[in-house]
Amino acid sequence: MNAPAVLTVSPETGVLSAVADFVEGALRDGGVAEDIVFCVHLAVDEACTNIISYSRARSLSVSIQVCMEDVTVIITDDGIAFDPLTAKPPDILGNDINNRQPGGLGVYLIRKSVDEVTYARREGKNVLRMVKRRR
Amino acid sequence: MMSGTLSISERIFGDVTVVSLDGRLDTTTASDAEASLLSLLGAGRQKIVINARNLEYISSAGLRVLLAAKKKLGSGSGDIRLAAMSPQIRNIFAITGFDRIFLLFDDEGQALASFS
Numbered sequence: 727m728n729a730p731a732v733l734t735v736s737p738e739t740g741v742l743s744a745v746a747d748f749v750e751g752a753l754r755d756g757g758v759a760e761d762i763v764f765c766v767h768l769a770v771d772e773a774c775t776n777i778i779s780y781s782r783a784r785s786l787s788v789s790i791q792v793c794m795e796d797v798t799v800i801i802t803d804d805g806i807a808f809d810p811l812t813a814k815p816p817d818i819l820g821n822d823i824n825n826r827q828p829g830g831l832g833v834y835l836i837r838k839s840v841d842e843v844t845y846a847r848r849e850g851k852n853v854l855r856m857v858k859r860r861r
Numbered sequence: 862m863m864s865g866t867l868s869i870s871e872r873i874f875g876d877v878t879v880v881s882l883d884g885r886l887d888t889t890t891a892s893d894a895e896a897s898l899l900s901l902l903g904a905g906r907q908k909i910v911i912n913a914r915n916l917e918y919i920s921s922a923g924l925r926v927l928l929a930a931k932k933k934l935g936s937g938s939g940d941i942r943l944a945a946m947s948p949q950i951r952n953i954f955a956i957t958g959f960d961r962i963f964l965l966f967d968d969e970g971q972a973l974a975s976f977s
Binding site: 739740742743746761764765767768771772775831832834835838 | 885887888889918920921922924925948949953956957
């Protein structure tokens with residue numbers, strides 16, 4: 727098992743590109759298939775966007791471990807306690823676009839993009855753990 | 862490959878405008894895409910085909926831009942239709958239900974023909 731790759735940044739919108747490059751680089755270095763790279767990148771992007779937008783964190787770190795069977799991503803921030811898994815899912819069945827509320831779409835995409843997602847509040851930090859199976 | 866970039870180009874075919882997106886439509890680039898689409902709508906260019914052949918990635922921020930532009934169109938004769946999406950992006954449209962809001966075509970020619 728390889729050691730996890732870790733990126734720590736100051737949470738602001740400008741770092742999302744660096745986060746994307748880090749995630750894609752770590753996964754491609756680990757030989758992960760492109761469709762899995764797309765899904766994990768999307769989940770990390772949505773989670774980090776929420777942290778940057780709402781958490782008032784001073785530090786954000788993304789850890790990626792590529793194993794034979796799966797990829798594990800742990801996102802940690804020191805912002806206000808927020809469990810994204812409690813966000814109300816969007817009304818994806820609503821066909822009337824005027825009745826669709828876009829809020830919650832990011833968290834919904836996280837849930838759909840990875841196989842497991844768990845949240846914990848530990849030592850004053852939000853810890854979001856996501857696992858994506860490689861097949 | 863550098864991330865965080867999106868190139869937007871426009872071509873006109875009669876009363877239809879083809880907007881080609883090249884790169885990523887995400888939090889970083891959503892405002893540029895939104896400005897382009899709203900500028901077209903403001904100029905009366907209400908029939909839009911988005912050519913997504915070179916669109917590598919879309920996040921919820923990108924989906925919001927498309928939804929906002931679609932809402933702006935209202936119920937007139939205009940529409941925003943998409944063409945040539947990758948399987949991954951088409952999957953994002955499917956799981957979010959956006960494939961029932963937008964007409965999706967396999968290629969630009971089919972999307973253009975749908976307006977005639």
